[in-house]
Amino acid sequence: MAVELFLDLYSPPCRAVYIFARKNGIPFELRPVVLTLGEHLKPEFLKVNPLGKVPALRDGDFLLAESVAILLYLSRKFQTAAHWYPTEPQACARVDEYLAWQHTAIQQPAANVFLCKCLLPYFSGQPVDAAKLERLMGKLTPSLQHLDRVVLMAKPFLATEQISLADLITLVDLMQPTAVGCDLFRDWPRLAAWRARVEAALGPELVQEAHKRVLQLRDPQDAPRDPQVVQQLVKRLQERLR
Numbered sequence: 477m478a479v480e481l482f483l484d485l486y487s488p489p490c491r492a493v494y495i496f497a498r499k500n501g502i503p504f505e506l507r508p509v510v511l512t513l514g515e516h517l518k519p520e521f522l523k524v525n526p527l528g529k530v531p532a533l534r535d536g537d538f539l540l541a542e543s544v545a546i547l548l549y550l551s552r553k554f555q556t557a558a559h560w561y562p563t564e565p566q567a568c569a570r571v572d573e574y575l576a577w578q579h580t581a582i583q584q585p586a587a588n589v590f591l592c593k594c595l596l597p598y599f600s601g602q603p604v605d606a607a608k609l610e611r612l613m614g615k616l617t618p619s620l621q622h623l624d625r626v627v628l629m630a631k632p633f634l635a636t637e638q639i640s641l642a643d644l645i646t647l648v649d650l651m652q653p654t655a656v657g658c659d660l661f662r663d664w665p666r667l668a669a670w671r672a673r674v675e676a677a678l679g680p681e682l683v684q685e686a687h688k689r690v691l692q693l694r695d696p697q698d699a700p701r702d703p704q705v706v707q708q709l710v711k712r713l714q715e716r717l718r
Protein backbone atom coordinates (compact mmCIF):
# COMPACT_ATOMS: atom_id res chain seq x y z
CA MET A 477 0.00 0.00 0.00
CA ALA A 478 1.17 3.53 -0.78
CA VAL A 479 2.25 5.82 2.02
CA GLU A 480 -0.77 7.58 3.62
CA LEU A 481 -0.48 11.31 4.24
CA PHE A 482 -2.89 12.94 6.71
CA LEU A 483 -3.08 16.55 5.61
CA ASP A 484 -5.10 19.74 5.57
CA LEU A 485 -3.71 22.11 2.96
CA TYR A 486 -4.79 25.00 5.15
CA SER A 487 -1.71 24.11 7.22
CA PRO A 488 1.78 25.20 6.08
CA PRO A 489 3.69 22.07 7.17
CA CYS A 490 1.04 19.96 5.39
CA ARG A 491 1.58 21.95 2.20
CA ALA A 492 5.35 21.36 2.45
CA VAL A 493 4.78 17.60 2.63
CA TYR A 494 2.17 17.69 -0.17
CA ILE A 495 4.33 19.78 -2.53
CA PHE A 496 7.37 17.60 -1.82
CA ALA A 497 5.49 14.37 -2.54
CA ARG A 498 3.87 15.76 -5.70
CA LYS A 499 7.06 17.39 -7.01
CA ASN A 500 9.02 14.17 -6.56
CA GLY A 501 6.37 11.84 -7.96
CA ILE A 502 6.05 10.00 -4.63
CA PRO A 503 2.94 7.80 -4.68
CA PHE A 504 0.66 8.54 -1.72
CA GLU A 505 -2.90 8.19 -0.50
CA LEU A 506 -4.28 11.52 0.69
CA ARG A 507 -6.18 11.25 3.98
CA PRO A 508 -7.81 14.66 4.46
CA VAL A 509 -8.11 15.90 8.06
CA VAL A 510 -10.18 19.10 8.18
CA LEU A 511 -8.82 21.21 11.02
CA THR A 512 -11.71 23.71 10.99
CA LEU A 513 -14.09 20.80 11.59
CA GLY A 514 -11.99 19.61 14.50
CA GLU A 515 -11.25 16.29 12.74
CA HIS A 516 -7.73 16.34 14.21
CA LEU A 517 -9.22 15.95 17.69
CA LYS A 518 -11.35 12.90 16.85
CA PRO A 519 -10.35 9.50 18.29
CA GLU A 520 -9.63 7.99 14.82
CA PHE A 521 -6.99 10.63 14.10
CA LEU A 522 -5.58 10.62 17.63
CA LYS A 523 -4.63 6.99 16.98
CA VAL A 524 -2.45 8.25 14.10
CA ASN A 525 -1.02 11.23 15.98
CA PRO A 526 -1.86 11.42 19.71
CA LEU A 527 -0.76 15.08 19.66
CA GLY A 528 -3.73 15.90 17.42
CA LYS A 529 -1.67 17.72 14.81
CA VAL A 530 -1.18 17.47 11.08
CA PRO A 531 0.78 16.53 9.04
CA ALA A 532 1.08 12.85 9.89
CA LEU A 533 2.18 9.82 7.89
CA ARG A 534 1.28 6.14 7.98
CA ASP A 535 3.43 3.63 6.11
CA GLY A 536 2.07 0.16 6.93
CA ASP A 537 2.16 0.09 10.72
CA PHE A 538 4.77 2.86 10.92
CA LEU A 539 3.36 6.19 12.15
CA LEU A 540 5.20 9.50 11.96
CA ALA A 541 4.40 13.11 12.87
CA GLU A 542 6.29 16.43 12.42
CA SER A 543 6.79 17.83 8.94
CA VAL A 544 10.59 17.82 9.07
CA ALA A 545 10.72 14.15 10.11
CA ILE A 546 8.17 13.27 7.41
CA LEU A 547 10.07 15.16 4.70
CA LEU A 548 13.33 13.47 5.69
CA TYR A 549 11.65 10.04 5.77
CA LEU A 550 10.18 10.56 2.29
CA SER A 551 13.47 11.89 0.91
CA ARG A 552 15.33 8.81 2.19
CA LYS A 553 12.71 6.22 1.38
CA PHE A 554 12.18 7.49 -2.18
CA GLN A 555 15.80 8.63 -2.72
CA THR A 556 14.81 12.05 -4.01
CA ALA A 557 17.34 14.33 -5.78
CA ALA A 558 20.28 15.24 -3.53
CA HIS A 559 19.65 18.99 -3.68
CA TRP A 560 16.62 18.57 -1.37
CA TYR A 561 18.73 17.03 1.38
CA PRO A 562 22.39 16.80 0.34
CA THR A 563 24.58 13.78 1.01
CA GLU A 564 27.78 15.85 1.29
CA PRO A 565 28.21 16.21 5.10
CA GLN A 566 28.70 19.97 5.32
CA ALA A 567 25.92 20.85 2.87
CA CYS A 568 23.68 18.41 4.73
CA ALA A 569 24.63 20.06 8.03
CA ARG A 570 23.63 23.46 6.60
CA VAL A 571 20.14 22.12 5.83
CA ASP A 572 19.96 20.49 9.30
CA GLU A 573 21.05 23.77 10.90
CA TYR A 574 18.35 25.68 9.05
CA LEU A 575 15.61 23.12 9.75
CA ALA A 576 16.41 23.23 13.47
CA TRP A 577 16.37 27.06 13.50
CA GLN A 578 13.20 27.61 11.49
CA HIS A 579 10.85 25.84 13.86
CA THR A 580 10.89 28.54 16.54
CA ALA A 581 12.23 31.39 14.39
CA ILE A 582 9.76 31.14 11.47
CA GLN A 583 7.16 28.36 11.73
CA GLN A 584 5.76 29.21 15.15
CA PRO A 585 5.66 33.02 14.90
CA ALA A 586 4.30 32.98 11.30
CA ALA A 587 1.54 30.54 12.28
CA ASN A 588 0.69 32.64 15.35
CA VAL A 589 0.21 35.77 13.20
CA PHE A 590 -2.21 33.83 11.00
CA LEU A 591 -4.12 32.36 13.95
CA CYS A 592 -4.42 35.77 15.65
CA LYS A 593 -5.48 37.59 12.47
CA CYS A 594 -7.81 34.97 11.02
CA LEU A 595 -8.77 31.81 12.89
CA LEU A 596 -9.21 33.03 16.47
CA PRO A 597 -11.48 35.99 15.49
CA TYR A 598 -13.43 33.71 13.17
CA PHE A 599 -14.14 31.04 15.76
CA SER A 600 -14.46 33.31 18.82
CA GLY A 601 -16.53 36.00 17.08
CA GLN A 602 -14.25 38.60 18.69
CA PRO A 603 -12.44 41.33 16.70
CA VAL A 604 -8.74 40.97 15.91
CA ASP A 605 -6.64 41.92 18.93
CA ALA A 606 -4.50 44.58 17.20
CA ALA A 607 -1.99 44.93 20.03
CA LYS A 608 -1.44 41.16 20.16
CA LEU A 609 -1.11 41.00 16.38
CA GLU A 610 1.55 43.70 16.43
CA ARG A 611 3.42 41.91 19.19
CA LEU A 612 3.31 38.63 17.22
CA MET A 613 4.47 40.35 14.01
CA GLY A 614 7.32 41.84 16.02
CA LYS A 615 8.48 38.33 16.97
CA LEU A 616 8.83 37.43 13.31
CA THR A 617 10.64 40.58 12.18
CA PRO A 618 14.16 39.70 13.42
CA SER A 619 14.02 36.38 11.53
CA LEU A 620 12.84 38.04 8.30
CA GLN A 621 15.59 40.61 8.67
CA HIS A 622 18.16 37.86 9.20
CA LEU A 623 17.02 36.02 6.06
CA ASP A 624 16.91 39.16 3.93
CA ARG A 625 20.03 40.95 5.13
CA VAL A 626 22.34 38.07 6.02
CA VAL A 627 21.36 34.69 4.57
CA LEU A 628 20.18 35.81 1.12
CA MET A 629 23.06 38.29 0.77
CA ALA A 630 25.39 35.30 0.63
CA LYS A 631 23.47 32.76 -1.46
CA PRO A 632 20.36 32.36 -3.63
CA PHE A 633 18.67 29.79 -1.38
CA LEU A 634 18.40 29.50 2.38
CA ALA A 635 20.79 26.65 3.13
CA THR A 636 22.81 25.86 0.02
CA GLU A 637 23.26 27.05 -3.57
CA GLN A 638 20.25 25.00 -4.70
CA ILE A 639 16.68 24.62 -3.55
CA SER A 640 16.45 22.34 -0.50
CA LEU A 641 13.93 21.34 2.17
CA ALA A 642 14.86 24.58 3.95
CA ASP A 643 13.36 26.68 1.14
CA LEU A 644 10.24 24.58 0.77
CA ILE A 645 9.36 24.64 4.45
CA THR A 646 9.92 28.39 4.73
CA LEU A 647 7.97 29.35 1.61
CA VAL A 648 4.81 27.65 2.91
CA ASP A 649 5.22 29.22 6.37
CA LEU A 650 5.63 32.76 5.04
CA MET A 651 2.62 32.37 2.75
CA GLN A 652 0.32 31.85 5.76
CA PRO A 653 0.26 35.43 7.17
CA THR A 654 0.61 36.79 3.61
CA ALA A 655 -2.63 35.00 2.66
CA VAL A 656 -4.56 36.95 5.31
CA GLY A 657 -3.21 40.39 4.48
CA CYS A 658 0.08 40.51 6.45
CA ASP A 659 2.40 40.57 3.43
CA LEU A 660 5.75 39.44 4.81
CA PHE A 661 7.58 39.95 1.52
CA ARG A 662 6.72 43.62 1.00
CA ASP A 663 9.51 45.13 3.06
CA TRP A 664 12.20 42.58 2.22
CA PRO A 665 13.35 42.71 -1.43
CA ARG A 666 15.79 39.78 -1.27
CA LEU A 667 13.15 37.65 0.37
CA ALA A 668 10.66 38.61 -2.38
CA ALA A 669 13.22 37.66 -5.07
CA TRP A 670 13.90 34.38 -3.24
CA ARG A 671 10.15 33.63 -3.19
CA ALA A 672 10.05 34.01 -6.99
CA ARG A 673 13.07 31.67 -7.37
CA VAL A 674 11.53 29.03 -5.10
CA GLU A 675 8.15 29.19 -6.84
CA ALA A 676 9.86 28.86 -10.23
CA ALA A 677 11.85 25.84 -9.03
CA LEU A 678 8.79 24.13 -7.54
CA GLY A 679 6.51 25.01 -10.45
CA PRO A 680 4.02 27.87 -10.06
CA GLU A 681 1.01 25.62 -10.82
CA LEU A 682 1.88 23.20 -8.02
CA VAL A 683 2.50 26.06 -5.57
CA GLN A 684 -0.81 27.65 -6.53
CA GLU A 685 -2.72 24.39 -6.28
CA ALA A 686 -1.32 23.70 -2.81
CA HIS A 687 -2.12 27.24 -1.61
CA LYS A 688 -5.57 27.51 -3.18
CA ARG A 689 -7.37 26.67 0.04
CA VAL A 690 -5.54 29.18 2.21
CA LEU A 691 -5.51 31.93 -0.43
CA GLN A 692 -9.23 31.67 -1.10
CA LEU A 693 -10.50 31.03 2.38
CA ARG A 694 -10.28 34.20 4.38
CA ASP A 695 -13.31 32.77 6.18
CA PRO A 696 -13.18 29.01 6.69
CA GLN A 697 -16.47 28.07 5.05
CA ASP A 698 -16.28 24.55 6.38
CA ALA A 699 -16.29 25.78 9.98
CA PRO A 700 -17.89 23.43 12.49
CA ARG A 701 -21.56 23.75 13.32
CA ASP A 702 -21.03 21.91 16.62
CA PRO A 703 -20.61 24.56 19.38
CA GLN A 704 -18.62 22.10 21.52
CA VAL A 705 -16.04 21.69 18.77
CA VAL A 706 -15.89 25.48 18.31
CA GLN A 707 -15.30 25.90 22.03
CA GLN A 708 -12.53 23.30 21.97
CA LEU A 709 -10.84 25.01 18.99
CA VAL A 710 -11.06 28.48 20.59
CA LYS A 711 -9.55 27.14 23.84
CA ARG A 712 -6.60 25.58 21.97
CA LEU A 713 -6.04 28.78 19.99
CA GLN A 714 -6.22 31.02 23.08
CA GLU A 715 -3.79 28.79 24.97
CA ARG A 716 -1.36 28.87 22.06
CA LEU A 717 -1.53 32.65 21.62
CA ARG A 718 -1.36 33.52 25.34
Ligand SMILES: N[C@@H](CCC(=O)N[C@@H](CS)C(=O)NCC(=O)O)C(=O)O
Nearest residue numbers: 487488489528529530531542543712
Ligand atom coordinates in the same frame (compact mmCIF):
# COMPACT_ATOMS: atom_id res chain seq x y z
N1 LIG B 1 5.93 21.33 14.21
C1 LIG B 1 4.81 20.67 13.59
C2 LIG B 1 3.63 21.59 13.64
C3 LIG B 1 2.33 20.84 13.47
C4 LIG B 1 1.15 21.77 13.73
O1 LIG B 1 1.18 22.62 14.65
N2 LIG B 1 0.10 21.59 12.93
C5 LIG B 1 -1.05 22.44 13.08
C6 LIG B 1 -1.53 22.90 11.71
S1 LIG B 1 -0.33 23.96 11.00
C7 LIG B 1 -2.18 21.66 13.72
O2 LIG B 1 -2.38 20.50 13.44
N3 LIG B 1 -2.91 22.32 14.62
C8 LIG B 1 -4.07 21.79 15.23
C9 LIG B 1 -4.13 22.09 16.70
O3 LIG B 1 -3.07 22.23 17.33
O4 LIG B 1 -5.24 22.17 17.21
C10 LIG B 1 5.17 20.30 12.15
O5 LIG B 1 6.04 20.95 11.56
O6 LIG B 1 4.61 19.31 11.63
